[in-house]
Amino acid sequence: MKREVIYKGKNIEYILERKRVKNINLRVKPDLKVYVSANKRVSVKYIDSFVLKKADFILNAIDTFKNNTFSSEPKYSNEEFIEYINSEFLRVYNLFKKYEIEKPVLKLRKMKSRWGSCNFVKGIITLNTNLIYCTKEQISYVIVHEFSHLLVHNHSKDFYNVVEIYVPDYKRIRKEMNKINLR
Numbered sequence: 001m002k003r004e005v006i007y008k009g010k011n012i013e014y015i016l017e018r019k020r021v022k023n024i025n026l027r028v029k030p031d032l033k034v035y036v037s038a039n040k041r042v043s044v045k046y047i048d049s050f051v052l053k054k055a056d057f058i059l060n061a062i063d064t065f066k067n068n069t070f071s072s073e074p075k076y077s078n079e080e081f082i083e084y085i086n087s088e089f090l091r092v093y094n095l096f097k098k099y100e101i102e103k104p105v106l107k108l109r110k111m112k113s114r115w116g117s118c119n120f121v122k123g124i125i126t127l128n129t130n131l132i133y134c135t136k137e138q139i140s141y142v143i144v145h146e147f148s149h150l151l152v153h154n155h156s157k158d159f160y161n162v163v164e165i166y167v168p169d170y171k172r173i174r175k176e177m178n179k180i181n182l183r
């Protein structure tokens with residue numbers, strides 16, 4: 001459900017989702033949208049006032065994300081990019097072979113909301129062509145992340161335990177990547 005509050009003459013739109021959370025959670029995502037999840041016991045009136053109280057935080061977060069758009073220049077030529085993706089894909093596959101996984105199919109596609117995805121049923125890993133704006137370290141993290149989904153399908157602690165084996169510094173990299181605006 002979309003809702004809106006007005007703070008100092010500015011409209012703040014947010015997406016309200018009813019979830020089994022304790023009270024209210026609020027997040028501003030790099031797509032510049034405000035997501036609020038609230039328990040269904042909490043009234044919309046209360047949620048509106050909660051969002052208003054967080055208005056300064058929200059507007060700041062949106063500004064920060066706006067300033068973190070892609071650097072204008074891709075970091076590689078198309079050939080270099082494809083070559084790096086393919087070689088990293090193979091390197092990571094060789095690391096994951098011991099888990100007796102089938103070699104996934106690699107696809108590249110421009111995506112708006114994520115860096116990669118893993119269809120573990122069909123054995124397809126899709127990587128975002130916008131990774132051409134990312135560092136090699138970031139690209140490798142995304143590839144390891146998607147391969148790890150072949151073993152653990154959610155983002156649980158178990159999942160990140162696998163990621164951490166191959167990218168010990170994944171928390172820092174993930175944090176950096178979350179700041180990049182993917183539009």
Ligand SMILES: [Zn+2]
Nearest residue numbers: 145149154155
């Ligand atoms: Zn994931």
